[in-house]
Amino acid sequence: MKKFTRIVANLLTLFRICLVFVMLPFLFYIEKKQIKIESTSTFIKFFKDSRIWFSIIFLLASITDYLDGYIAKKFKKQSIFGKFFDPIADKLLVIISFLYIHLLCNKAVLFEDYQIEENIEYYVLGVLVLSIMRDFLIMGVRLIAFEQKKIIKSSFLGKLKTIFAFISIIFILLSNIIRQSFVETCSVNTIHMLIKSCLIINAVCIFISGLYYIIKHFKIIEKNFYNKQK
Secondary structure, eight states: OHHHHHHHHHHHHHHHHHHHHHHGGGGGOOOSSOOOOOOSOHHHHHHHOHHHHHHHHHHHHHHHHHHHHHHHHHHTOOOHHHHHHHHHHHHHHHHHHHHHHHHHHHTTOSSSSSOOOHHHHHHHHHHHHHHHHHHHHHHHHHHHHHHTTOOOOOOHHHHHHHHHHHHHHHHHHTHHHHHHHTTTTOOHHHHHHHHHHHHHHHHHHHHHHHHHHHHHTHHHHHHHHTTOOO
16 A cells, blocks of 8 residues: 555656646747737636646646645655655746746736836746755755765755745736736735745745755765765
């Protein structure tokens, strides 16, 4: 039974990585201006929007992340494959999503009926760059640990950072729909403020979780730095 659950968890991780590749074409399918769809059907308008499809795929990938995490926690067993590739799948998903949001901001198509603040594009870019830098540093620590025949699990702060990144990404992607749905109570300035707040908190989470990770495993780095042997 445990072997079967590990296989299922690993398949979910692989499926999430495959979904990242499905999301790749969306990076090259961003119009300078949103095409106005002449239709009275809200349903058709909804599903003609590539941002919606990207959001649906992202949500599906997020669900697989929750499911394989739930399986690992319930049966208290995670394969070596899962320990390595589960965080990699999450990192790929977060990076491609923030890159997509950055391109939407850059081409001024995150929203249909009004111009987004120009500096939000730089907020997104800052989070994207910070996330990539953190991931490369942690990858280096993991490789050093692997050389010493140790496998480093994801920390609670790292998981918390990923969860908040997922929530922020889906909020930003659907912020246009949220604003249109609550047009009377949710102003443009409010949406801009919420997006900036999400991005700032993401940046703080990325920095703190990365710093904690390095401090926690500093002995592994130090041991390799001075070429100490067991």
